[in-house]
Amino acid sequence: MELSPGSVNLASLSLPQLRSLQTRLTSELEHLTTSHAKLRAAQAKFRDCVRSINDGVTGSESKGTTGRDEILVPLTSSLYVKGRLTDREKVLVDVGTGFYVEKTPEKAIAFYDDKVKGLDENLVELEKIVQAKNSQLRVVEEVLRQKMLSGEGADAGAQSA
Amino acid sequence: MDAQKKIQAISDEFQQLQTELEGLVDARQKLESQQQENQGVQSEFAQLDDESNIYKMVGPVLLKQDKTEATMAVNGRLEFIEKEIKRIEKEIEEKQDKSEEKRSEMLQIQSQAQQQQAAAASA
Numbered sequence: 001m002e003l004s005p006g007s008v009n010l011a012s013l014s015l016p017q018l019r020s021l022q023t024r025l026t027s028e029l030e031h032l033t034t035s036h037a038k039l040r041a042a043q044a045k046f047r048d049c050v051r052s053i054n055d056g057v058t059g060s061e062s063k064g065t066t067g068r069d070e071i072l073v074p075l076t077s078s079l080y081v082k083g084r085l086t087d088r089e090k091v092l093v094d095v096g097t098g099f100y101v102e103k104t105p106e107k108a109i110a111f112y113d114d115k116v117k118g119l120d121e122n123l124v125e126l127e128k129i130v131q132a133k134n135s136q137l138r139v140v141e142e143v144l145r146q147k148m149l150s151g152e153g154a155d156a157g158a159q160s161a
Numbered sequence: 162m163d164a165q166k167k168i169q170a171i172s173d174e175f176q177q178l179q180t181e182l183e184g185l186v187d188a189r190q191k192l193e194s195q196q197q198e199n200q201g202v203q204s205e206f207a208q209l210d211d212e213s214n215i216y217k218m219v220g221p222v223l224l225k226q227d228k229t230e231a232t233m234a235v236n237g238r239l240e241f242i243e244k245e246i247k248r249i250e251k252e253i254e255e256k257q258d259k260s261e262e263k264r265s266e267m268l269q270i271q272s273q274a275q276q277q278q279a280a281a282a283s284a
Contacts (some may be wrong), residue, residue, distance in 0.1 A: 092216065092223075095205045096198045097238070099231060100223060102214035111205070 010143045018144045025137040032130050039126065043119045046112045053105050053112075057088050164274035171267045178260040185256065189249045196242045199235055206232050 013021070059066035072080040091108045092100045103111065206228065209215075215231045216223040 096202045097195075097235070098218040099202055099206075099226075099235075100216040100218065101205065101209065102216070 010140060011147075013143075015144070015147055018140060018147065022137065022140050022144060025133060025140060029130065029133050029137060032126065032133065036123065036126050036130065039119055039123050043116055043123070046115045046119070050109050050112045050116075053091060053109055057085070057091060058105050059088070164270055164277075167270055168267055168274075171263055171270070175260055175263040175267065178256055178263065182253065182256045182260065185249055185253050189246060189253065192242055192246050192249065196239065196246065199239050199242065203232070203235050203239065206235065 054060055055063050055065055056071065069085045071083050071085055073083040074080050089104060090102050091105055093103050093108050093111055095101050209228065211228055215226045215228055217226045217231065
């Protein structure tokens with residue numbers, strides 16, 4: 001692609017070229033931002049799993065869930081039935097692609113913590129890219145504005161008039 | 162105008178190639194995310210001790226599976242995905258080459274038409 005940053009002098013581009021570069025950067029940025037939001041959501045889900053294990057399966061003093069076996073089991077998102085926790089030593093973890101692995105709560109928490117950490121690394125990488133794209137976009141917009149203000153914008157206006 | 166018609170036809174072909182290319186890129190992206198998920202499962206299986214219970218979701222039921230069996234299934238899937246990615250990448254390359262051809266063809270006809278116009282104007 002001819003638009004790799006740094007190798008092309010932006011000032012040498014014409015107005016339409018700058019505009020298409022601007023739209024491209026904007027759509028790329030949008031795509032990256034949605035990816036970022038998705039990663040954050042996934043991370044929140046894994047954190048929820050850890051919390052559920054800590055509060056529900058292992059039981060926590062402060063929440064008053066230690067040693068209490070009664071739970072409400074969701075049948076649908078709005079319908080629950082009473083249940084009883086019979087096993088606090090084993091949980092079933094979805095490891096992806098339809099496979100579930102039986103783990104101890106400690107191992108399950110380690111698994112989820114690992115996932116959260118991995119996502120954290122991805123998020124940091126992604127943020128760097130978003131920032132770079134953002135500054136690129138700002139530079140392009142700045143050049144575009146200058147061109148519009150200076151002669152070329154007037155020329156283009158005169159031609160289209 | 163003859164040249165204009167030609168350009169139109171080539172530009173249509175070019176567009177067609179571009180949409181095909183987009184579809185292929187989408188397919189490759191999907192394969193890549195599948196590959197990542199399977200790699201995650203593979204490394205997870207590698208960490209497990211042999212006694213751990215593994216279940217596979219088949220429709221609405223969980224079936225207990227042997228670790229070696231599950232590992233083999235994941236490895237097989239990864240192999241398949243890798244092959245698919247290679248195949249699609251080759252197709253992407255071909256399409257890119259073709260659309261590059263079309264682009265230069267278009268430019269050639271355009272410049273030819275311009276030269277003819279200039280010649281006609283000066284004559």
